[in-house]
Structures are given as C-alpha cells and as structure tokens.
Amino acid sequence: MAKNSRGRRPCSICRKWFTPDVRQKGRQKTCRSACQKELHRRQCEKWNRKNKAVCKNNYLAKKLEEAEEQQTSGNLPSLSYQKQTKPVLPMEVIIAEYGIKPxxxxQYLVTQVISHNNEKIQGFP
Ligand SMILES: [Zn+2]
Known part of the structure; x- marks a missing residue:
C-alpha cells in the first residue's frame, strides 16, 4: 500500500482531502465528525439490510431443513404443530401437489406478502 499515515488522504464521504489525526494512526477515513457519523450511518444501513436478508434466508432454510428431516425420518410431514396464522392455506393440498418444500x-411467501401489506395499512391509519 502506498499509504502515508501522516499524509493527506481523501475523505471517504465528502471526498475532500484532509490530514488525518496523528493519534488515529491511519484509521481515520473521514475529515470531520459529521462525515464520520455519515460513514457510520451508511455502514449500519448496509449491515442492517444485509442482516435482514440473512435472517430471512436462515428462517426459510431452517424450515426446509426441518421438513426434510421429518421426511427422511419417515414421519409424515405435518404442519399442524405450526400455528397457522391468518392466511390459512390448504397446506395438505399444496403438499400433495408440490411436495413439502415448495x-x-x-407459505413463507404468502406470510411475507401479508405482513408487508399489514405494515402498509398500519402506516396509514
Ligand atoms: Zn468529509
């Protein structure tokens, strides 16, 4: 890296050149605290978005895994232990037609769509 810790560098937010605080030993990426806050906000936003997606993926993957375990262990896939919330789907028919995983x-997609719509409705009282 051709980085000089005492040299000037561009701020990663406003792109203005600045001289980093010597006490920060080259970790400083922004010129002033406002830019620092902005950088933090962007990083959090990115992290949150990514994490939400990871969370959703894990949830669905776990459900599919459970279903597979049930199938391989010879038990009939049963969704009856799950709380069927508002969209009561004809799960038995869907399972018979497509299989447990689809x-x-x-079920997951329908729940997502419905909760999304509910959020919208709550947003406009
Ligand atoms: Zn800046």
Whole structure:
C-alpha cells in the first residue's frame, strides 16, 4: 500500500482531502465528525439490510431443513404443530401437489406478502 499515515488522504464521504489525526494512526477515513457519523450511518444501513436478508434466508432454510428431516425420518410431514396464522392455506393440498418444500416456500411467501401489506395499512391509519 502506498499509504502515508501522516499524509493527506481523501475523505471517504465528502471526498475532500484532509490530514488525518496523528493519534488515529491511519484509521481515520473521514475529515470531520459529521462525515464520520455519515460513514457510520451508511455502514449500519448496509449491515442492517444485509442482516435482514440473512435472517430471512436462515428462517426459510431452517424450515426446509426441518421438513426434510421429518421426511427422511419417515414421519409424515405435518404442519399442524405450526400455528397457522391468518392466511390459512390448504397446506395438505399444496403438499400433495408440490411436495413439502415448495409448500413451505409458498407459505413463507404468502406470510411475507401479508405482513408487508399489514405494515402498509398500519402506516396509514
Ligand atoms: Zn468529509
């Protein structure tokens, strides 16, 4: 790296050149605290978005895994232990037609769409 810790560098937010504080030993990426805050906000936003997606993926993956375990252990896939919330889907028919995994995905997607709509409705009282 051709980085001089005492040299000037561009701020990663406003792109203005600045001289980093010597006490920060080259870790400083922004010229002033406002830019520092902005950088932090952007990083958090990015992290949150990514994490939300990871969380959702894990949730669905876990459900599919559970269903597979049930199937391989010879038990009939049963969704009856799950709380069927508002969209009561004809799960038995869907499972019979498509199989347990697509059924879970369908259930998941429907739940997502409905909760998304509910959020919207709550936003406009
Ligand atoms: Zn800046």
């Amino acid at each position: 059924a879970i995905i369908i």
